Every structure is written in C-alpha cells, then in structure tokens.
Amino acid sequence: MVGLILTFAIAHSGLAALRPWAEDKIGPRPYRIGFALVSLSLALGMIGYFLAHRYDGVQLWQVQQIPWIMPLVWLLSAISFLFLYPATFNLLEIAAIQKPQVHLYETGIIRITRHPQLWGQVIWCLAHTLWLGTSFTLLTSLGLIAHHIFGAWHGDLRWEKRYGEAFRAVKARTSLIPFLAIAQGRQQFVIKEFIRPAYLGVGLFIGLLWWAHPLIYRAGTAIHW
Template identity: 70%
Template structure:
C-alpha cells in the first residue's frame, strides 16, 4: 500500500510541479487532460486496493459495536468531504471544458484553512482508522497524511513562485491550522460565501455515498487487486 501511495504521490505532485513548464509548451487544456489521465487511474487503483484489503494486518482495536461510533464516523466523513472538495474548485476547469487556471482564492473554506484538502484527508483518515482499527488502515492513513503534509509545503512553494508578494499577503491573512487565522483576528468567516450550489452538490454526494457504500464494497471485492 505504501508503494502504491508513493507512486501516486510521484505522479500527482510531480505533475503539479511540472505544470508551469507543461502549460507553456503544450497548453493548459492538454496538460490538464494528461494530468487527469495519469492521476485518476492510480487513484482508482488505490481506492479499490484499500477496499479489498482494509481488514488486512492486525486488528488493533474494534469499536464498531459501540453505541454512537457509526454515526460519529459518518459525521466525520461528511465533514471531511466538505474540506476535500471545497466550493473554490471550478469543475469546468478540472474537466478542461473551460481553460484551466491557477487561482489565488481567499474566500469560503479557504478562510478556515488555506489547505482544505489536507484537513479533509486527516479527518477522513481519523474516521476510517477509528472504524476499521486495523494495522493496514493505520499504515494507509499515515501514508495519506504524509502525502498531504508534503502537499502543504509543495502547494505553498508553487503559489509563492507564481504570485510572489500577493501570495505572501494571502498567507498572512490565512492559516494552515483550521480556524487559527480567525481566532487570531487575521480572518473572518462570511457565511454567505458557503451558500453555493457546489456545497449542496457535496451534501448530495455524501448521501449518495452513504446509500451506495455497500454496493461499492461488493463491486470492488470482485476485482482482484
């Protein structure tokens, strides 16, 4: 699993590092397509492998039969997706329908944390490691968190190289730790920024995931990985 995570990290973070050079030589849309078709298959393999081996290794703890644990895990998972897929992402750019661009966002969930994907991944890992309690899940979570912590440094460096002083000012007004900039008075939450269709889309996605979760586990179990 660590090998798969390391391979995905090289392709995903390496592709992100090559973005300025690639966009200059092959264009924004072609870069986005190559990046997506390189990263997505590896992500799908990781998900299937995780589903199929989630109970491998040692059973470090077992809390699934304790009252309240299942709804707690689902609430944490739902919160994690609000961070993993923030409304600042432009789906049309991701699909290369619109010209993909690098944005300097400072609204919505970015007011809470400058790196929402890292926060969402940590919450997701805590929820699933608590629920499954296996050494395999613990190792997987450690690998995912380390990759996203690297992504914090990598993302800040790339945006600093691209935007210079403008991004330095954004860093002054935001924080990596959730709510830290708000508690320190450097930032404030504007709740109306969260009233966007994309957040409704995330909520619907979570409900569909909850409904289809058994079907996904059954489907992936039929794939030998």
C-alpha cells in the first residue's frame, strides 16, 4: 500500500509540477487529459487494493457495534467531501471541454482553509480508520495524509512561483489551519458564497455514494490482488 501511495504521489505531484512546461509544449487540454488519465488510473488501483485489504493486519480496535459510530462516520465522510471537491466545480475545465486554467481566488471554502483537500482527506481518513480499526487502514491513512501535507506545501510553492506577490497577498489573508485566518480577523466567513448549485451536486454525490457503498465494497473485494 505504501508503494501504491508513493507511486501515485510521485505521478500526481510530478505532473502538477510539469504543468507550465507541458502546457507550453502540448497545450492545456492534452495536458489535462493526460494528467487525469494517469491520476485516475493510479487512484482506482489504489482504491481497489484498499477495499480488498482494508481488514488486513492487526485489529487495533472494534467500535462498529456502538450505535452512534456509524452516523458519526457518515457525518464525517459527508463533511470530508465538502472539503475534498471544491476544485471540481469547474467540471467543463476538468473534462478539458473548456480550456483548463489555474484560478487564484480566496472565496468560499478557501476562506476557511487555503488547502481544503488536505483537510478533507484528514477527515475522511479519521472516519474510515475509526470505523475499520485495522493496522492496514491506519497505515493507509497516514500515507494519504502525508501525501496531502506534501501537496499543500508543493502547491504553495507552485502558486508563488506562478503568481508571485499576488499569491503572497492571498496567503497572508488565508490560513492552512481551518478557520484560523477568520479567528485572527485576516479573513471573513461569507455564507452566501456556499449557496451555489455545485454544493447541491456534492450533496447528491454523497447520497449516491451512500447508496452505492455495498456495491463498491463487493466490486473491490471481487478483485484478487
């Protein structure tokens, strides 16, 4: 599992670092398609392996029989997706239908934290590690969180190189730690920025995922790794 996470991290962060060079050589759309194909292929393999081996290793704790644990896990999972997927709001750019661009902004969830995907991953890992309680899941979670911590540092580095003083100004008004910039008065929380159709889409996705969870688990365990 460590090998799979490391392979994904090198490919994902490496291709992200190559974005300016690659877009100049082959254009934004071919780069986006290549990036998506590589990242999704490696991610699907990693997810499938996780599903097949999630109960491997030592059972560190067992709390699934506690009545309030399942609702808590689902609540944390739902919150994690609200942090994980704000970057997918520009679906036409992700699919390379529109020209993919890098957007420098500090609205919506960026007011809460400059790196929402990091905290979405942390919350997701906490929920699933709590539920499964195995050493394999704990190791997987630590690896995923480590990759996202590196990604946050690497992302800031790339943004500063690309935007210079404009990014440093955004960085000064936002925070890595959720709600820290708001608490310090460097940022404000604007609730109307969260009232948008994209969040309805995230909500529908969460509902679909809840419905499809048994199917996903069966599909994952059907593969013999």
